[in-house]
Amino acid sequence: MYMLQVKNLTGGYDHKKAVVRDLSFGIERGHFFALLGPNGSGKTTIIRLIMGALPVHSGDMILDSKPIASFSQRELAKKAAVMTQENEAGLDFTVEEIVMLGRYPYQKSLFFQESTNADKKAVEDAMVQTSVWEYRQRPYHSLSGGEKQRVLLAKALAQEPELLLLDEPTNHLDVKHTMELLDLLKKLQKSTNLTVLAILHDINLASLYADKVGLLKNGEFAGIYEGLHLKNESSFTDVYEVNMNFTYHPSVSKTQISLAPDYIHEGNSDLMSAVQVNKMAHSTYVNLNQAFRTLSAGTNGKGFTWSKQWIFTHDEIADNEESIVFTSREPHMLWSITENSRESNPESLSQNHIIKNQSRYSFIVIVSYSPLDLDIHIAILTDAPLMDRDLINLSLKLNELKIQSQKTNGTSSKIAIGVRKTPNAPRLTDLDGIFESAGELLKTALKGLREQHVSIR
Template sequence: MISIHNLSGGYTSSPIINGLDLDILKGEFFALLGKNGSGKTTLFKLVTGQLPIKSGNVLVSGKDIQSLSKLEKAKKMAVLTQEVHVSFDYTVEEIISLGRYPYQRGFFKHMSKKDWKVIEEVMELTNVTDLRKAPFRMISGGEKQRVLLAKALAQEPEILLLDEPTNHLDIKHTFHLLDLLKDRQQMMGLTIFAILHDLNVASLYADRIALLHDGSFLEVGDVDRLRKVDQLKKVYEVKVNSQSHPIVPKPQFLMTPNYAASREFYRFEDSYQLKRSDEYLHVQFDQPLRTISNGVMGAGLQWLKHFCAFHVEKDYDNPSPERDLQNWMEKYSIPYEQAVGMITTAKPVDTVVITETIENIEMMIILTLETGNAVDITKRSGSEADQVISCMNMMLFIDADFTDGALVSGYMSAVEAKTKALQNQPLSDPHSHTVAADTPPDVMVLALTQQGMKISNAGNRTMIGKGMAQLVNRAFKEVLNKHLLKVPQ
């Protein structure tokens, strides 16, 4: 649809764009990325013929852009820029109707029924119908952007060029506009070439991207090219972390500010408060910890400050324990959105709490155990096992800095340590009277202060992994001894 060959050009004798080659396919959403001054808008103006080409050429549907008349270009492509200059006091409807100019015939350029039908459709699509009689100069910046998009769509172009199309838009209208464009791309084969600043938006909506740096392309390809964070740092000069979107199989990006690298270290033993009663256990840290958990609340990878376990009776059978946990936390003024939440039939006052320094790393484990909930999954159906409240809840806090990979391997090490402890001192399933070598409903959280030397692996063969296993085994023995439980032979 658009073919760029060895393109050079700019505003002066020294070209800003230097020998670019690019092919944008019919019906694709292509995003152009780069910092301010990298040449994005210059490339757009070269593509649309607003700036002279120094060398190379731009082909649109196989025809040189310089050979097309203004009317032919207007029927082929529409442009939405950041610049909003309207000299006359036009209404919104009049602005949008200008998009139909390439299709009007006759000396006086009368509007046809089709013209008005298209205008009504695009006003409805861009949610500006109620503004039709409003003076363009009197509406907000976001409303102006939507009006100018409606004008561009009114041209019924094959190609839509967008220079920061979400400029001035709030979140709601940003996603409404981009969803609209994506729908027209997919349903009508519209080709979209957009300059975007937001990497996350580009990743979510674009089919392919180009990363422009000092007038040249560093990357061209699908959005997974954006996972190359070293390239992003080179372009934007900030540290960028890449992660996967939880629902859409696309990368998303987080910027790390400079102040985060210079935060003050704190003493682990002075950084938390522990409360226990017959009803609940609550550990509150002064600073958020990096956590991985399968808690009833706060599951997954999070940054959290509150770690809670609430006591319930053995006949507890609420299909929505999350709501109960939320209500209980609100009762005790615990912000549930910053918490891991667990439920247990064990009394929180009977939990085992151990703090220890292993390999110069401070650790703390909090363990609850209720043998009446132990399960032999080989003797119970899946539904029966799922309905049983957890036998063991474990909170493991470590004063160290783990990568996400170390969080996962450390979590696995803790689970393996728990399984080993159960093998050495097995519990009995009270229903089948067989050994419960595993307790599948158990809940565990591993939480890191993220200070100190970076650790990339906490597997069971590493020193820290072995230290975690020792702590888990010790806590398991102590909780058994504390409750004076009989171990089945």
């Protein structure tokens, strides 16, 4: 059952120019609906239209099965409350007096001289729920920003609303107070069946707390989503005009959103120039001029991380956060580069270690034997724009090819795949082709490794 239904709503600050146009959405009773969108997209206008603070040009708004236009101001205030962004009260009120202001729909006297027992109980309950009861006699202006926000929430809850409207409730709050406030809202939503409509700027918070999300652009809905999912990435990128990366949250069943500033990738070179190989007596160091997104699995694998150095060595070397260490014999390296790659080949490589290809992407395949049981380490570096899920699938394919090649599945090897990330990289349209190319290169590299091993012996 819908607590609030908005049908074809158009309205704004005057009757000549609409801010929002033809909006339709519904919020089920006891649900949390978040409004998202760039500045000026119409989020605050929607709340003001609902509360009658701005003129409606056309459309219908229905609150608990009754048209909002049919409510008096007091009746509407008993059904719906707004938590504002204000941090200062006009007068030097105590916290309890501020919260008592929320009882105005039930008061007969303008100055609250006839507070009833019901008023006092509602105010006390609201202050206890929001953990501001201990501040009830303190001046409002003496509180911290987070405490003031909780007082304003208590004031709204004192109205005993069924619908709570929040205009950027976490504005000016630090991380701790932001989480405390939204945790409290979810607790109230679940325990009292409160319906929440909140304007949020933080997309990650909307993903974590909202049951449904409405994305606004230029006064119209670009989409309404039952939670955020990986498939929504392109829509949000288009609306906010910023490249966004939607991934699975590592500890809860939600989606998290990350941004990559352009300055981090300034001066990017091609893969050939991004990798430097230094050979020493018992070790080969592969140094990367930027951190590569890396998946490493197998013996001492780190899972997903960022790495700037891969070390193939007989020696005992202390691991660190940015290195991937392979306990191995001398590695065999095969470079597959595009026709446009610069000829900055490492001196340690002979020409038969370099293959030109016609694709848009380059690869470096490094294979080596473990000194323990001659199991094979596989390492691949690439500039193909692979996602984390692609790295998992590619590692499985490479491991299968390795097993087929050596006819056994050793226990001392490692597989690592590193991706050089670049801004605004085009989406892959031929993932199967990338996997096939990597597989063929691995087969060629394994053949070279066997020939190298025979010649050394």
